[in-house]
Amino acid sequence: MHAMMLKKAGQALEWTELADRQPGPGEIRVKVGACGVCRTDLHVLDGELPYPKSPIIPGHEIVGRIDALGAGVEGLRMGERVGIPWLGHTCGSCPFCRGGQENLCDLPLFTGYTRDGGFATATIADARYAFPLGEAGSDVALAPLLCAGLIGWRSLVIAGEGQKLGLYGFGASAHIVAQVAKWQERSVFAFTRPGDARTQAFARRLGAVWAGGSDEMPPEPLDAAIIFATVGDLIPLALKAVRKGGRVVCAGIHMSDIPSFPYRLLWEERQLVSVANLTRQDGIDFLRLAPEIGIMTETTPYMLDQANQALADLRAGRFNGAAVLVP
Ligand SMILES: [Zn+2]
Numbered sequence: 417m418h419a420m421m422l423k424k425a426g427q428a429l430e431w432t433e434l435a436d437r438q439p440g441p442g443e444i445r446v447k448v449g450a451c452g453v454c455r456t457d458l459h460v461l462d463g464e465l466p467y468p469k470s471p472i473i474p475g476h477e478i479v480g481r482i483d484a485l486g487a488g489v490e491g492l493r494m495g496e497r498v499g500i501p502w503l504g505h506t507c508g509s510c511p512f513c514r515g516g517q518e519n520l521c522d523l524p525l526f527t528g529y530t531r532d533g534g535f536a537t538a539t540i541a542d543a544r545y546a547f548p549l550g551e552a553g554s555d556v557a558l559a560p561l562l563c564a565g566l567i568g569w570r571s572l573v574i575a576g577e578g579q580k581l582g583l584y585g586f587g588a589s590a591h592i593v594a595q596v597a598k599w600q601e602r603s604v605f606a607f608t609r610p611g612d613a614r615t616q617a618f619a620r621r622l623g624a625v626w627a628g629g630s631d632e633m634p635p636e637p638l639d640a641a642i643i644f645a646t647v648g649d650l651i652p653l654a655l656k657a658v659r660k661g662g663r664v665v666c667a668g669i670h671m672s673d674i675p676s677f678p679y680r681l682l683w684e685e686r687q688l689v690s691v692a693n694l695t696r697q698d699g700i701d702f703l704r705l706a707p708e709i710g711i712m713t714e715t716t717p718y719m720l721d722q723a724n725q726a727l728a729d730l731r732a733g734r735f736n737g738a739a740v741l742v743p
C-alpha cells in the first residue's frame with residue numbers, strides 16, 4: 417500500500433510505500449475510494465493537537481470498500497462500501513461511554529490522529545466504528561459527510577431548535593449544515609472572511625438568506641450561531657449577534673485564543689458551548705437523513721499524491737466546499 421505520511425509535525429506529507437497489513441480481530445481493511453481533507457488535518461500537520469501517533473497517516477473522512485475482514489467481525493461483508501469517521505475507537509467502559517457520551521471517552525482513538533487514517537490506498541479500521549454507506553452517490557461526494565457533515569450535524573443539534581441560525585466560517589461543514597437547516601425551514605445567516613464575495617455568493621446559492629463578513633452584524637438578532645472557523649476573535653462577535661437566551665456553539669477542535677470581552681455579551685442567559693467529536697448514533701442519524709435531504713456536497717478532487725497541495729489550498733481558502741483525495 418501507499419500513503420501520504422506525516423513523519424514529523426510541521427513538515428510536508430511524504431509519499432510512502434508500506435507493507436500491506438492484515439486486519440486484526442474486530443478490524444476491517446478498506447480499499448480507500450476517497451478521503452476528504454478536513455481542517456483538523458491542518459491542526460495535526462501543524463502539531464497543534466496533543467499526543468498524536470507519529471508518524472501518522474492523516475485523513476478521517478474515508479469512503480472505501482472492505483477488502484479483508486478480521487476475525488469476529490459481524491454485520492459487514494467483503495466488498496461492502498463503508499465510511500470511516502474521526503471516532504475510531506472508544507473504551508466502552510469509562511463513565512462517558514457508559515453514559516451515552518462516547519464522544520467524550522477517556523481512552524478514545526481518533527482516525528488520522530491517534531490511529532492511521534485514509535490519506536492512503538488502504539486503511540485498517542475498528543469495524544464497530546465504520547458506517548455502511550449503501551451504493552447511492554459517489555465516493556468523492558460522500559467523503560465530506562464523514563466529518564464536515566457529522567460534526568456539522570452534531571453542532572446543529574446542540575445549537576437547538578432556533579429559527580435564525582448564524583454560521584461563522586462557510587467551509588466544508590457549513591455548506592452541508594446550511595442545506596440541512598434550509599430543509600428544516602430555518603433561516604441561515606452566513607459569515608465569511610470580510611470581503612470574501614466568492615464565499616458569500618456560494619452561501620447564498622445554498623440558500624442563506626443573508627451573507628456578509630464576520631465583522632458585520634446580521635440584519636436581525638440570531639437564535640443561535642455555530643462557529644466553524646478556528647478564530648477565537650469570532651466568539652465575542654457571535655455572542656453580540658445572538659438574542660437573549662441565544663446559544664453560540666464552537667464546532668472546531670482547535671481555536672486561537674479568545675480575546676477578553678465584556679460580561680454583558682454573555683449576560684441575559686446567552687450560552688457558549690463547544691462540540692467535541694461524534695457518537696456513532698450521530699453517524700447513524702445523519703447518514704440516514706442525508707439522502708432524504710438530498711445533500712449535495714461541493715468537492716474539489718485531488719490525486720492522493722497531491723495531498724500537500726490540497727492542504728495548502730484549504731489553508732488559503734482557495735476552493736468552495738471540500739477537498740477530497742482520490743487514490
Ligand atoms: Zn470510554
Ligand SMILES: [Zn+2]
Nearest residue numbers: 454456563564
Ligand atoms: Zn474533521
